[in-house]
Amino acid sequence: MGKVISLVNPKGGSGKSTLTLCLAEVFEKSMIVDFDPQACLWSWYQERTLNNRDQDDHFMEVEFYGLEELSIERLDALSQLNDFVFIDCPGESEAGEKTRTALVYSDLVIIPVHGSDFDITSLLNHLAPLLEDAAASNIKGGKIMFLPVFVNPLARIDRVVSRFEGLGIEVMQGAFKTRQVLKVFPEQGRTLSEFIESGKLARDRIQAREAMSNVLQIAQQVMIHSRRQ
Ligand SMILES: Nc1ncnc2c1ncn2[C@@H]1O[C@H](COP(=O)(O)OP(=O)(O)OP(=O)(O)O)[C@@H](O)[C@H]1O
Ligand SMILES: [Mg+2]
Structure with missing residues (x-):
């Protein structure tokens, strides 16, 4: 049975969809x-399918679900077919019930938090309802973890991680670093590894390789923390 991993943060633009796309590709x-009703990943996938980009049977699929369509039975069926099912949750006003559904069914909940978010009180206030819900409702005994995102590529990960310690939520020993190519590759309808192969500028390909090595570190953390305790 595969693991269900949710990326949640009601704060919009916290890197949920970008990280989902990067992680799903490496497994x-x-x-x-x-x-997410904005369906950015689904649109990305549809566009690829229309252009016959996904010839490979093993290529990850993207499916779009509304709130009523994503039941525990459906998720169980999806996790029979996959090692990992990543749920990209919506941000802002759409977050409520959908985030709750993801929290209930997940083996691991990743909350991407801005690496430069010094205002820890505001961060916790923002997340408090979500965290209360999560503690009470998760039926899989899954972990809930912070992952620092938008972290300066030169920053030392241990220092960034230490800022998020002691808040009552475990922190992943990793960070999703800021790289311009992470904005560019989805806009081109590519995956990160496709961008590494075909990016026009050598400089971009190098940056994409660095981003991939960062994603692989996070993927390793995902494997470790989604194991049944
Ligand atoms: N590591 C990164 N480096 C550079 N840009 C990034 C990174 N992660 C995300 N971005 C950019 O930041 C913006 C927000 O990212 P993304 O859409 O992944 O956030 P989100 O949490 O899914 O937002 P929403 O809540 O609206 O769904 C996008 O323009 C994306 O390209
Ligand atoms: Mg998103």
Whole structure:
């Protein structure tokens, strides 16, 4: 049975969709549940399919789900077919019930938090309702973890991580670093590894390789923390 990993943060623009796309690609049998009505990952996938970009049977799939369509039975069925099912949750006003559904069914909940978010009180106030819900409702005994995002590529990860310690939520020993190519590759309808192969500028390809090595570190953390305790 595969693991269900949710990326949640009601704060919009915290890197949920970008990180979902990067992570799903590095596992051999994985898929994305796009749970956001804006459907950016689903549109990305549709565009690829229309252009016959996904010839490879093993390529990850992206499916779009509304709130009523994503039941525990459906998620169980998806996790029978995949090693990892990533749920990309919506931000802002759409977050409520969908985030709650993801929290209930997940083996691991990743909350991307801005690496330069010094205002820890505001961060916790923002997340408090979500965290209370999560503690009470998760039926899989899954972990809930912070992952620092938008971190300066030169920053020392241990220092960044230490700022998020002691808040009552475990912190992943990793960080999703800021790289311009992470904005560019989805806009081109590519995955990060496709961008590494085909990016026009050598400078971009190098940056994309660095981003991939960062994603692989986070993927390793995902494997460790989604194991049944
Ligand atoms: N590591 C990164 N480096 C550079 N740009 C990034 C990175 N992560 C995300 N971005 C950019 O930041 C913006 C917000 O990212 P993204 O859409 O992934 O956030 P989100 O949490 O899914 O937002 P929403 O809540 O609206 O769904 C996008 O323009 C994206 O390209
Ligand atoms: Mg998103």
